[in-house]
Amino acid sequence: MLARTTAFFASKGSGSPRLDAELLISRALGLQRIELYTQHDRPVTGAERDEARALVARRGRREPVAYILGTRAFRGLELAVGPGVLVPRPETELLVEWVVAHAPPGAAVLDWGTGSGAIALSLAAERPDLAVAACDVSPDALDAARVNGSAVGGDVEWVLSDGFAALAGRRFGVVVANPPYLSDAELEAAPRELAFEPALALAAGPRGDEAIAAICRDAPGHLDPRGLLITEIGEAQADGARALMEGAGFRDVAVHADLAGLPRAVSGRLP
Ligand SMILES: C[S@@+](CC[C@H](N)C(=O)[O-])C[C@H]1O[C@@H](n2cnc3c(N)ncnc32)[C@H](O)[C@@H]1O
Known part of the structure; x- marks a missing residue:
């Protein structure tokens, strides 16, 4: 069964045919x-x-x-995922690691665009001293995040918000974001799996960096002095994101590589 299924998935263009076969057949049995x-x-x-x-x-x-199984593991949490919510990716664990290492004790943290709640719930689990809030513009995503929060017992404030719109007057010590960062054209050309995920979670507009630019523009108005921002980026967006962050007044701007050595996140600190 495994050999035949692996060959079938390979013929259909899966990038991980043996693993897919093992996961699905073990579930069926x-x-x-x-x-x-x-x-x-x-x-x-x-x-x-x-x-x-x-x-x-x-x-x-x-x-x-992950949609077929209904779950995806992220930093030791088993999160429910389904249509309407992005499948959390291993690269995003880098952002959690950075916040765990750099958030000041007891800081208020905002997870911008929380999706399944992966970042917010990991932070709540790994740094219980933090006051974690999470926002998303998608009601479906926020529902999924709430369900995951109840399942894993994470103490997170969930906020339905287009960017920072519903967070007027709120300030945080850290803003962490994995925003949509593909261009519309990149999404069109992407592997077929991505068509199952919400376009809103993946593509930001004609350029691809529109959401990153909005976060760099708006985050300073919602961060404490010396507040920290880290955002995930596409591998070709490091220079542009660095310029956006420096242009918005962030200091100590740094690009972080993922395990494949590709630029995957940019961080900075307000003066
Ligand atoms: C790349 S997904 C990240 C999901 C999750 N944080 C993760 O890492 O798996 C981007 C998320 O941002 C949300 N989003 C897109 N535009 C937004 C906006 N203007 N304001 C708030 N959330 C937004 C999407 O609904 C989606 O859940």
Whole structure:
């Protein structure tokens, strides 16, 4: 089953055909992934085969594995995801690591564009001293984040807001954002999996840096003196994001690389 499914996914253009096959078949058989190997000679019932076929057919249409399974792990949290909410990516863990390391004790932190709540809930879990708020313009995303908050027990204030609009008069010690940063054209040309995710979470406009620019422009009005901003960026956006941050008055602007060595985030500090 694994070999045939792997070959099928490869023929459909999956970038991780063996892993996809292991995840979906183990789900259909009610096994841990390792048990596919330790129980390789276990008979498969008709019902299990039907279940596996249904999951495999969905992945064959390039639906993201996380939507098929309904969950994605992020920094040790098992988060529910589905249509209407972005699947959290491993690269984004870099932003959490940076805030965990740099947020002053007891700081108020805003997760701009929280999606599934991945960043906000990780921060609440890893730095319980922080007062974490999270906003999103998408009611679907905010609902998903709230559900995840209840499931993992995270103490986060959820705010429906277009950018900082519903946060007038609020100031934070840290703003962390993984905004949409693809251009409309890049989204058009992206792998088919991305068509299952909300365009609002992925594409920012004709240039791609529109949301990053809005955050750099508006964050200083919502940060304390010496407040910190970190935003995720596309790998070709480092110079532009650095200029935007410096132009908005941030100091100590730094570009951070992800595990693949690609520029993935830019941070700065207000004077
Ligand atoms: C790239 S996703 C990031 C989701 C989540 N933070 C993560 O890292 O997995 C961007 C998120 O920003 C939200 N968003 C887009 N435009 C926004 C805006 N103007 N104001 C607030 N949130 C926005 C989207 O709905 C989406 O949930």
